[in-house]
Amino acid sequence: MKKLLLILTVCLAFGCKKDLDKTLTKKDWRIESVTVSPAMTIGQKTSTNYIELMGPSSCINNAMISFSKDGTYTSGSNGALCDLKPDTSIKTWRRDGDQIFLSYAPQSPFILSGDKLTQTTSTPPQGGIIYTFVFVYKSK
Numbered sequence: 001m002k003k004l005l006l007i008l009t010v011c012l013a014f015g016c017k018k019d020l021d022k023t024l025t026k027k028d029w030r031i032e033s034v035t036v037s038p039a040m041t042i043g044q045k046t047s048t049n050y051i052e053l054m055g056p057s058s059c060i061n062n063a064m065i066s067f068s069k070d071g072t073y074t075s076g077s078n079g080a081l082c083d084l085k086p087d088t089s090i091k092t093w094r095r096d097g098d099q100i101f102l103s104y105a106p107q108s109p110f111i112l113s114g115d116k117l118t119q120t121t122s123t124p125p126q127g128g129i130i131y132t133f134v135f136v137y138k139s140k
Helices: 002-025 050-054
Strands: 029-042 045-049 063-067 073-077 093-096 099-102 110-113 116-122 132-139
Touching: 002 093, 002 110, 029 050, 045 050, 063 132
Parallel strands: none
Antiparallel strands: 029 045, 029 063, 029 132, 063 073, 093 099, 099 110, 110 116, 116 132
């Protein structure tokens, strides 16, 4: 009986890993929100909603990520002036539990929770202010 429980536990552990990877790779991940703290001023607008500050046709408003089963990913945006310069570099990802590490920013992993990916990053000080951004992507 103990051997059976051990075998079932091992199978379940490996099965969950594949399920999380499948959740990540089966759909595209599109930006849902970007929050900036403290509030930022661009032009005449001050807000914590970064997408609103940048405008509806901005590149950030149309950002997406697609993960492949082979450990690579693509990211981009379909705005009018987005991705004008093609990026031919190979971008890789890896998962450790619920954390997704991308090769471009391994120090700022995404957190996978259900159908959402969340990443928190901070800027270097700008005029004495450090801005913290929280990016939320949703699977579509």
